[in-house]
Amino acid sequence: MSLNVNPVYVRRLLAPIVLSLFAVGWYKFSFIYFTASNKLAIAHGDYAVYVVPEQLQGYLTATLWICYFLVFAGLTVFWYNLVKIVQGLNGETWTFGGIDVIMPVVLAVEFDTFFYLFRGITPMDLRIIGYSIVIVFLMWFWYALVKFVRVKENG
Amino acid sequence: MVLEPVFSYGWPIVFGVFALSGFILGWSAQRGNYCFVNAMTSVFTVRSYERFGALLLLFGLSALGAGLLVGTGLIPASDQYYFNYFGGWYILVGSIIFGFGAALAGGCNLSMLYRAASGYVQNWIELFGMMIGTYIFAIAIWPFQLYTMENGIFSTTSGGYVEYLPYLIFHNVSNLSVMITTLIYSIPLIGLGIYLQIRTKKKWKMMSSMSKGMMPSIPKIKAMGSPVPTSIKRMEIGKEAKDLLLLKKPYGTNLTTVILALDMLLVFVIGAGYTFNYLVITSSDGGRFFEYILFLFGQHLFLTTPWFNDSLPIVDTSTLMVVMLCVGAFFSSYLGGDFKIRVPREKKRLFIGFVGGILVGIGVRMALGCNVGLMWTNFAQIGYDGIIFIFGMLGGVYLAVKVQERL
Amino acid sequence: MSEELKTKKPDEVVDVRGESCPIPEMTAGKKLKKMKVGQVLEILTDHQPAVDVTLPSLAKSNGYPYTILKEGEVYKFRIQKVS
Numbered sequence A: 001m002s003l004n005v006n007p008v009y010v011r012r013l014l015a016p017i018v019l020s021l022f023a024v025g026w027y028k029f030s031f032i033y034f035t036a037s038n039k040l041a042i043a044h045g046d047y048a049v050y051v052v053p054e055q056l057q058g059y060l061t062a063t064l065w066i067c068y069f070l071v072f073a074g075l076t077v078f079w080y081n082l083v084k085i086v087q088g089l090n091g092e093t094w095t096f097g098g099i100d101v102i103m104p105v106v107l108a109v110e111f112d113t114f115f116y117l118f119r120g121i122t123p124m125d126l127r128i129i130g131y132s133i134v135i136v137f138l139m140w141f142w143y144a145l146v147k148f149v150r151v152k153e154n155g
Numbered sequence B: 001m002v003l004e005p006v007f008s009y010g011w012p013i014v015f016g017v018f019a020l021s022g023f024i025l026g027w028s029a030q031r032g033n034y035c036f037v038n039a040m041t042s043v044f045t046v047r048s049y050e051r052f053g054a055l056l057l058l059f060g061l062s063a064l065g066a067g068l069l070v071g072t073g074l075i076p077a078s079d080q081y082y083f084n085y086f087g088g089w090y091i092l093v094g095s096i097i098f099g100f101g102a103a104l105a106g107g108c109n110l111s112m113l114y115r116a117a118s119g120y121v122q123n124w125i126e127l128f129g130m131m132i133g134t135y136i137f138a139i140a141i142w143p144f145q146l147y148t149m150e151n152g153i154f155s156t157t158s159g160g161y162v163e164y165l166p167y168l169i170f171h172n173v174s175n176l177s178v179m180i181t182t183l184i185y186s187i188p189l190i191g192l193g194i195y196l197q198i199r200t201k202k203k204w205k206m207m208s209s210m211s212k213g214m215m216p217s218i219p220k221i222k223a224m225g226s227p228v229p230t231s232i233k234r235m236e237i238g239k240e241a242k243d244l245l246l247l248k249k250p251y252g253t254n255l256t257t258v259i260l261a262l263d264m265l266l267v268f269v270i271g272a273g274y275t276f277n278y279l280v281i282t283s284s285d286g287g288r289f290f291e292y293i294l295f296l297f298g299q300h301l302f303l304t305t306p307w308f309n310d311s312l313p314i315v316d317t318s319t320l321m322v323v324m325l326c327v328g329a330f331f332s333s334y335l336g337g338d339f340k341i342r343v344p345r346e347k348k349r350l351f352i353g354f355v356g357g358i359l360v361g362i363g364v365r366m367a368l369g370c371n372v373g374l375m376w377t378n379f380a381q382i383g384y385d386g387i388i389f390i391f392g393m394l395g396g397v398y399l400a401v402k403v404q405e406r407l
Numbered sequence C: 001m002s003e004e005l006k007t008k009k010p011d012e013v014v015d016v017r018g019e020s021c022p023i024p025e026m027t028a029g030k031k032l033k034k035m036k037v038g039q040v041l042e043i044l045t046d047h048q049p050a051v052d053v054t055l056p057s058l059a060k061s062n063g064y065p066y067t068i069l070k071e072g073e074v075y076k077f078r079i080q081k082v083s
Helices: A007-043 A053-089 A098-117 A124-154 B011-031 B036-045 B050-071 B089-105 B109-117 B121-140 B142-151 B165-170 B175-210 B230-245 B253-270 B282-295 B317-335 B348-366 B371-380 B385-406 C002-007 C023-034 C048-062
Strands: C012-015 C040-045 C066-071 C074-080
Touching: A007 A053, A007 B282, A007 B317, A053 A124, A053 B011, A053 B317, A098 A124, B011 B109, B011 B253, B011 B317, B036 B050, B036 B089, B036 B109, B036 B371, B036 B385, B036 C023, B036 C048, B050 B175, B050 B253, B050 B371, B089 B109, B089 B121, B089 B142, B089 B348, B089 B371, B089 B385, B109 B121, B109 B282, B109 B317, B109 B348, B109 B371, B121 B142, B121 B282, B121 B348, B165 B175, B175 C048, B253 B371, B282 B317, B282 B348, B282 B371, B371 B385, B385 C023, C002 C066, C002 C074, C012 C023, C023 C040, C023 C048, C023 C074, C040 C048, C048 C066, C048 C074
Parallel strands: C012 C040
Antiparallel strands: C040 C074, C066 C074
């Protein structure tokens, strides 16, 4: 099998991974350095720089949720493009059909059912992650539907 | 002067909404190729007022929206003027330096960020230059500027309602005075913006009919007096909407203008009483991120350096706004197939971009903000600094165009 | 005119790939000033705003016909200088 990968696809694989890594890195950086710097600011009496704990905590909470969103979005896009590349390498022609639109809905329902059935024994954090994955699949469904319409229009 | 929260919710919501607004800002600006500098350079390079007219439309719509919200009593006036800036010599000088640097480097603060997120290496260099420029300003210029601000030397000694046009005109901030000032202030801006756009398009049509043969790519020049059937119009609009949603076509200038104006109003409402409730990006991309990079090396500029120690909290809503602006622009360019690492062919452009970035950093800090954080925001604040800034920026851009023509 | 511009070999070519506004339109404008009437200038660019906005503005402001060709990720923006 000859490796004749379109550089556009390589770019399309690396970019979402870099985005996901950036999201994780940004949250970690914020958690470690902002908290420490804030303590340093109040220790030096620098009230112009100091941020009240509620505000800092609010920032960290929002950043954590954004991090979840970006990681999942990035990995979803990465997976989608990886499938395209592998199919291209194998010389397959790929037609986008109804199955590709329904698949994310099926997965979303699967995850949702799993976390609902086991809600008694799974910790809250894990359930939040699970429901976040469901939201991501529903976004994927929207993307697939849009793609399906485009493919149908172009014939 | 008291900040009054309009709604009651926690800080995570405020930060979340500002992050969302940053995403919308980055996404829309990238899709619409919205650039304040380009709008001004077009005036001097190709004699086109179309995009400049769109800018005036943006300022007018933002002023009208914010003013109506306050004038009808939905948002307290203090939440509109609380963060109004000082006004003085530094606004004019800073805006000239900013305009010059931004045109030299190839992007204002907004376009610098969304182009950097789309893979333009020149704008990464410009961003780094901006950080250096911020530091240069902090150690070399801020102590002197602060002295003039504190002592009223060609400067006001406070911001807030002192810079608020309803107060300056009517000596009160009642709903009626705000409403009247809003209408006087915003409607001429909107009218002028629309007029400039119509005038430019008329000129293009005239030029195309004068040249030999039809210009092939000017779309839909219809013969006078022949109406297009409604059904065909509807089909065209439907196709246009579908192309926009599927990212096949960029957003038009006026569509982007409306989205950005609504984005500004979103943060104006949600942030009211909590924080600087306008779109602001400069403090973060120029100052904070430089400080954050130095955190990694154990350095804390807020302990040792002027401006960093009295003007810049560790984090605020603009931090997330800038990060998500870049994410929104990235997604927009990536999903639209436009994301690509681009290096200028002429390597001198990177050096010019760096120098331009330094000037941008110095200029925006002197002017207390950039084209977004001061100029656009101040129109929504119904102040006068934005008017000073726009003229200064035009002057700086003009000079840069002349210099670029010789480079 | 559009077909003629697409098939005619350009008299001058300017490569501004990797550059962003205002470089493409400024470079094109400078080049057009030095060209003779009837000649075709081709600008190679990968900057979308230049293709969508600023280069068409340059052409429209002068009344010059133009056409846009795409080869891979590069746009070829052709303008003909007319009297």
